[in-house]
Structures are given as structure tokens and as C-alpha cells.
Amino acid sequence: MPRDVDALITELLGRPVGAAQLREGAPHSAGLSTADADRVRAHLLASFETSGIPDDAIDIVAEELRTSASPLVLAGAARAVRGLGADAGGEWVELLRDAADRVATADVYVRWQPGVVAPTWMRTVRGELLDVLSGVREATARGTGAGVGAPAIELDRETLRHVRIEDQSGARATMTELLAGRDTILAFFYTRCMNPARCSLTITRLAGLARSDPDDRAIVAMTYDPGYDSPQRMRRYGAERGFAFGERARLVRATEGWPEMRAMFGLRVGYGPVTVNEHARELFLVGDDLIARAVDPDAVFSASLRE
Amino acid sequence: MSDETDIEGLRKAFVTEVTQERRARPKARTARQVEASRSAEMTEQDLEQVLLDAETFESTARLLLDILGDESAALSLRLIALERLGGAAFQPVRFAPFHAEFVERLRDLAESDHRELRHMALDRLSLDNDEVGQRLLKESLEGTRKPLVPAATAARFLARDEHGDSAPLFRDLARTGGARVREQALRALATDPGSVELLASISSDKTERTAVRELAAMSLKAASPERFADVARDMVLDESEDEHLRTTALSAMAFTPGAGDVVDDDRFRENLERIKGETASRSLKTSIDRFTEAREPKAPE
Numbered sequence: 056m057p058r059d060v061d062a063l064i065t066e067l068l069g070r071p072v073g074a075a076q077l078r079e080g081a082p083h084s085a086g087l088s089t090a091d092a093d094r095v096r097a098h099l100l101a102s103f104e105t106s107g108i109p110d111d112a113i114d115i116v117a118e119e120l121r122t123s124a125s126p127l128v129l130a131g132a133a134r135a136v137r138g139l140g141a142d143a144g145g146e147w148v149e150l151l152r153d154a155a156d157r158v159a160t161a162d163v164y165v166r167w168q169p170g171v172v173a174p175t176w177m178r179t180v181r182g183e184l185l186d187v188l189s190g191v192r193e194a195t196a197r198g199t200g201a202g203v204g205a206p207a208i209e210l211d212r213e214t215l216r217h218v219r220i221e222d223q224s225g226a227r228a229t230m231t232e233l234l235a236g237r238d239t240i241l242a243f244f245y246t247r248c249m250n251p252a253r254c255s256l257t258i259t260r261l262a263g264l265a266r267s268d269p270d271d272r273a274i275v276a277m278t279y280d281p282g283y284d285s286p287q288r289m290r291r292y293g294a295e296r297g298f299a300f301g302e303r304a305r306l307v308r309a310t311e312g313w314p315e316m317r318a319m320f321g322l323r324v325g326y327g328p329v330t331v332n333e334h335a336r337e338l339f340l341v342g343d344d345l346i347a348r349a350v351d352p353d354a355v356f357s358a359s360l361r362e
Numbered sequence: 363m364s365d366e367t368d369i370e371g372l373r374k375a376f377v378t379e380v381t382q383e384r385r386a387r388p389k390a391r392t393a394r395q396v397e398a399s400r401s402a403e404m405t406e407q408d409l410e411q412v413l414l415d416a417e418t419f420e421s422t423a424r425l426l427l428d429i430l431g432d433e434s435a436a437l438s439l440r441l442i443a444l445e446r447l448g449g450a451a452f453q454p455v456r457f458a459p460f461h462a463e464f465v466e467r468l469r470d471l472a473e474s475d476h477r478e479l480r481h482m483a484l485d486r487l488s489l490d491n492d493e494v495g496q497r498l499l500k501e502s503l504e505g506t507r508k509p510l511v512p513a514a515t516a517a518r519f520l521a522r523d524e525h526g527d528s529a530p531l532f533r534d535l536a537r538t539g540g541a542r543v544r545e546q547a548l549r550a551l552a553t554d555p556g557s558v559e560l561l562a563s564i565s566s567d568k569t570e571r572t573a574v575r576e577l578a579a580m581s582l583k584a585a586s587p588e589r590f591a592d593v594a595r596d597m598v599l600d601e602s603e604d605e606h607l608r609t610t611a612l613s614a615m616a617f618t619p620g621a622g623d624v625v626d627d628d629r630f631r632e633n634l635e636r637i638k639g640e641t642a643s644r645s646l647k648t649s650i651d652r653f654t655e656a657r658e659p660k661a662p663e
Contacts, residue, residue, distance in 0.1 A: 088525070088527035088528075089525045090493035090496060090527070127493070159458040160455065160458045160461060161490075162458065162461045163462050163465045163466070163492070164463075164466050166494075180462075181462070247524060247553075282555035282556075285587070287587075287619075327525065327527050328527055328529050328530050328556075329526035329527065329554050329555075329556060330526060331525075332525070
């Protein structure tokens, strides 16, 4: 029996697919279960096998191969890379190989929706990745630096004043107070994230950064799931990842104004019936002038390691 | 232990004991033996002896997958094969080449004619958050397909999804399901902030069974300690309330700081002292003492 999600996939693939449809939190993903959101995403990615990857979606495909824990999404990303043909450069080799290694112990057969992606032999996810990997021959350089040159966001002071936050110890403030007086590294996470390469790793890395950052920057991570992530849950989550809490290093949730916060930063997060059903890795540098810039999390953390 | 203890004697005794134990265990078969043992006459005992040891892991996993997928094989053999493969999956790196096929077999077995195979397959799939297993369970509960397992079992399996994507379904079941299904649904809603008022309402509803109210209250405690505190305070102070619920609610507040902080003031303490003097329930008196003790400021170490 066809499911609603299959009808949604058919509808979405009836129009050209680009970065807008793949943006986490896109309207079509609202209310979907995590499994259905993954299924939709995988099919959108797989459609690039025949249409080619639009320039604005290259980074998205790379990021999925780098961090996704969903076997189906990885299979979709593999098919997308196949669409690059001769343009697929050496940087994809490493991404495909790492993804194939990562999915090895959770490998499954992929059940594509009939008729909406190019027909092939039924393969496992790892089989898809390895098949594409073997086809990637040429090593042409193609940048995948997500966030490089990202536009600045001028944060609205009035809105920030109305966003009320609570940190892991239950201390309350407004976003204006939180960001005042110094530069801030602001990341987003949620404690129910099941992907160890995303939220868990982000908080672990932030904890390391907070211990070693030579600059007087505040290190703040805000939850995508403010209804569930109570101060106790954030405190436990951070402590388990070595987060040395202090005035300069906090995990916070918005108790008021979360929708405004989400809109102001243009956060790439979508919600299912209860919690997050898809999200990106998002990290911003916010100056004390309240100008925010999205940055590549890997670049920030590796720079701090070099220092 | 005295100075005269015979260390060497103890060592020998230990080695003997370990050796005897090892000899008593069934021997791992070679790959050839495993292949040879795959016959129509294969018994449960034969299969029980098939070990997934290092030397025969691959050939044994292959054999077990074949048995699992063989519809003509005896049900008992297929159940043993499923159990053994579940154990093998605990060695994820070695099992990796077989994982996709195992999951595919489980997805097929989830719709098998055999009740036990369906149960075990869905149990395993739901533990791995498999999307196909979750969909089948959901459809069973929604009534859009023939039930694959009893509804309470389906609810229990589906509740393992840590994203709580079935919360809307569980909310319906918590209101309208049969007794056991309601209990499973109430447990599942413990991670759903959107169900706080539903849980509070069931917890406070004196027309509900005590067991159901207790479950709702415990899930409410997880979903919102602050809202739980409101409900629990009313329960404790209501003399017409069920004694067991009063006791449980107060004990839960004692060990849930987020709840205890909300209710703990002089007036509440005075009420507790009064109730302690009036109640005949020993467990409620103990619970009051426990709450008071837990709320005492801790002396610095």
C-alpha cells in the first residue's frame, strides 16, 4: 500500500531539486518521523544521479557523507556522487571510503521507491558506496568548505532581548545578556541526537575548545529541543562529554523566543511529531557587535587543535 | 590467608578447574563439520552445538542465515538460528558482512506465518530502530494491517524509538487503548514534552485504576518534574487519595530535585507533619521521613 511519504517523494521529485529542498527544516519535512524524513532526503539526494548535483548542493552531499548516520541517506548521497561522473574528484574518494567504513556494522539493503530513482541491482548501502567509489577515478580539486564566506547575519537587538534562556544550572538571562561583552562561539545541539558524529561530537569538541581557547571567547551551545532538554539533562550531557561549565562555557535552552531565535539565525533544523527529525551541524561566531557568521565546525575545531 | 598457604597448590587446583570446565563445554565445529551438519535430519541439539567461534564464524553465520531463511526448516531450528545470529551481531565487526542480509531476513520474518518468528524478528528490528520494523509495528497498532504481535507488545517494541516519533499514536492509545496497551503507551510518553497535560490529567483522575495513575505520574515525572510536583503535591495532601499513590508520589519527589524544589516550603512541611500524626499508613509515614531527610541541607564534606 503506498504511504503518504511515497506520495510526498513523488511530488517533490516532480520539480527540480536543489539546496532549498535539502535544507534541514524545509517545510515539506515538518511533522515527518525521523525515518520518513531520512527516506525523503535519501530520494532527493539520489535524484542527482540523473540530474547532476547543482552547485549549491555539493556541500550538502559532502556533509552527508561526512557525518550522516542514516544508512538510507548515505546511499542517496552515494548515488548523488555517481551523478558527478567525470567531475568527481579525489576528495570524494575519502568521503565515500569513510562513509562505507562507518556504515559497515549497520549495513542494510536499500528499498528505493520504485520508478523514482534510476533502477539498479538491489544493493546494500555499503554496496552503493563501494560501487560509486570504484567509479570515482579522477582527482580534481573541488572545495567543500561549508560556510566559507557565509553571509553575516546582523542580529536584531530587540529580538535578542526577548529571547530568554536558561543554562545547565538553571540560571536565567536574555540572549542579549548572554552575548554581551565578548565574542561568542555559538553552536546548536540536542541531547536526543542519535548521531555521534553530530551533536555529541560537537559538544565534546566544544568542551575541548573551552579548556584550551586562548581567546576570551564565550563558548555556548543552545539546544534545538528546548522542551525536552531541561537544565538537568543538559548538565548531565555536558558533564559526560567533559564540558567544564563556567561563566564562559554554558549549555543553554530558550525558555521563550525559540521560534524567533531559529528564524533569526536561519537554523537548519526540522521537527517531527515530538522532536528533531533532521538537522545540520551549525556553529556561529558572534561578535560583541552582534554580527553572527556561520562557520565550518571542522575548520574551527581543527584550528583550535593547531593552536 | 596464613603464611602456610600453598600458593602452588591453589594455582594447580585453579588450572584443573578451568581445564575441566573447558573440556565440559561443547566443542566448536570446523567449517567442514558445519557444512556437513546442514542436513534434513539436523536436530536442535546439533544446532545448539554450532558455535560462532573465531575459526568457524563466517561459515557458521552463513549456515544460520540459510536456516533462518529456509521456510521448509523446522520452526525450532529457525528460532535457534535467529537467537544465535542475534548473539553473533554482538561482534559487530565480524558480523558486518552478514548484517544487511540478517536485517533483510528479519524484515521478511516480521510478516511470517509463525507467531514466534514474527515476535522475535520485530523484537530485534525495533531494538535496532529499523524503519521497516517500526512501520510494521505502527501499522499493526493503527489497524491498517493485520496485527503482527499483540497490541501491548507492539506498543512496547515501538516505544524503543528514542526519537518518540510515534508519540501521537501513543497519546491516542493512552486515552483509548485496552488496559495493557494503555500501560505501555503511558510508559512511552515519558519522553514526550507534548504529553505533559495528558499525563497530568490521567494521574489526577480518580476514576482511573491506581496502577494506571501511578504509571502516568511516573512518566509525568520524567517529562516534566515541575508539573509532576504540582500533581504529586495535590495527591499527598488529599486525605481521600489512595494511600499507595500518596506514598509513591512523595517518595518520587524526595529523589527528584526538580520536583522537590517546587513543593518544599514551610507550609508543605507543616502539612507533612500533620499527615504523619494522623495517618495510619506506615509506608506513608516512612515516605514523609524520607522526604524530610532527603531535603535536609547536606553538611559540607
